[in-house]
Amino acid sequence: MATGFGFTVQATDGKARTGVIETTRGAVRTPAFMPVGTAGTVKAMLPESVRATGADILLGNTYHLMLRPTAERIAALGGLHKFMNWDRPILTDSGGFQVMSLASLRKMTEEGVRFSSHIDGSKHMLTPERSMEIQKLLGSDIVMCFDECPALPATDAEVAKSMRMSMRWAQRSRDAFGDRPGHALFGIMQGGVTRALREESAEALTAIGFDGYAVGGLAVGEGQEAMFDVLNYAPGMLPEDKPRYLMGVGKPDDIVGAVERGIDMMDCVLPSRSGRTGQAWTRMGQINIKNARHQNDPRPLDEACTCPACRNYSRAYLHHVNKAGEIIASMLMTWHNLHYYQELMQGLRDAIAGGRLAAFVADFHAKRAQGDI
Ligand SMILES: Nc1nc2c(CCc3ccccc3)c3nc[nH]c3cc2c(=O)[nH]1
């Protein structure tokens, strides 16, 4: 158990839990949504704005930062927290997932993954040991094991082979991570949508022992139904006294369903990325601000929202600046979406604490119109 890192469940409602992850850099209220700051920035947001939305922790990417500006440079400048002016907890992914989705000329062996940078074609090698070294250089508070997330479609045999290599990499990650008080190492469950393989992965990770456990291998195009089918059993296979992190999820209704099934932490680029394309997420559903019907609308995105976009700007203005390609469009839409996601998480935490999650979820779905509003 890493001292300076701990998880306390404060209340439960069915499979759902609400609690706090204590880190040396501050507390993380769970269930938590973690904004993604891929290259050392949550795009179009200042760190203090990210904090103002209610975020307790944000995410960084080993893959992107190792290529540019390099982990060594960030370490020499005082680490990622200082570099990006965020003094609260940071979780970094281990890089394998991004290599497989972004790099070219990849060669995977038992040792690790050799690849060429998608930025300048330079050659790199990521192994469990190198990934641990990079995440240590960055100074992240929660480190992810180096794993492989198999691309879909994949046969059971391919998923089993990949999962078993990820479990060997998890042991190597644990060994390389060493004993770092105040820093946590999370294992990542693999096994696709096959229950027996998920069980095998959970047993392997639990035997090694981690400060938290992620459910990996999902949100890769399997669809919500298949994802929920796995989440109906996978979180329960993991130690209940440790945080459970569902990687890469998701849309608001994905998040609600994952929390109902026992997930404590989630991340997704959706609120920031879709905000930059003009997509607003609200209590009533989605608004595509590019749609001409907003050009004369003096109302905010959501009358009940207290974010800067909804307090001070109309849909007509947001439509205009989006169409004009103005930078403020990305700023305001991103801020609203991240604010809405954090409001949703606060609502879930309060509902679980009050033993009224079922009512909250029913109200969540009842409010949401189908399609654009
Ligand atoms: N290491 C790893 N990452 C995944 C991510 C990225 C999450 C991430 C973490 C931190 C920063 C950015 C992205 C996934 N995103 C969608 N599905 C995902 C699955 C996996 C996975 O199985 N393993």
Ligand SMILES: [Zn+2]
């Ligand atoms: Zn708003």
